[in-house]
Amino acid sequence: MAEKKKVHFKILKDSIVKGTGAGTGYYVCETEPPHPRALHLKDRNRTYVYVHEVVMENKLGRLIRPSIGEEVHHKDGDTFNNDPSNLELGTKTSHPREHAKTNKFWKHSPMNKAKKSSVLRVMLRHLASML
Numbered sequence: 001m002a003e004k005k006k007v008h009f010k011i012l013k014d015s016i017v018k019g020t021g022a023g024t025g026y027y028v029c030e031t032e033p034p035h036p037r038a039l040h041l042k043d044r045n046r047t048y049v050y051v052h053e054v055v056m057e058n059k060l061g062r063l064i065r066p067s068i069g070e071e072v073h074h075k076d077g078d079t080f081n082n083d084p085s086n087l088e089l090g091t092k093t094s095h096p097r098e099h100a101k102t103n104k105f106w107k108h109s110p111m112n113k114a115k116k117s118s119v120l121r122v123m124l125r126h127l128a129s130m131l
Helices: 051-060 094-102 116-130
Strands: 027-029 047-050 070-074 087-091
Touching: 027 051, 047 051, 051 070, 051 087
Parallel strands: none
Antiparallel strands: 027 047, 070 087
């Protein structure tokens, strides 16, 4: 059986910038070799991919699979902290739950499509658990 080649993307020096548009709050970068999911940002002449995704893919040795719902979660909620120990691989369903546990971003998250009363119940339950 042939061994699968592990992926490794080198983040190019001086290519890390703060993202624009819908991805604000995350750093983006250029990679070598070029990343297959790299996107062209409207206000820049290059293609970029999220730094936290590159770091996680290098840690895993494989590409993240958004087609099956894989996402990268920042454990401490700081989107600028891209240390491998601060990142964990989750799913689109588990990711909002992680934020709900800390309640740090959940109230204003676009992932939260629930009615205000549901959000209030989640917040009150979280606050009650802290007492």
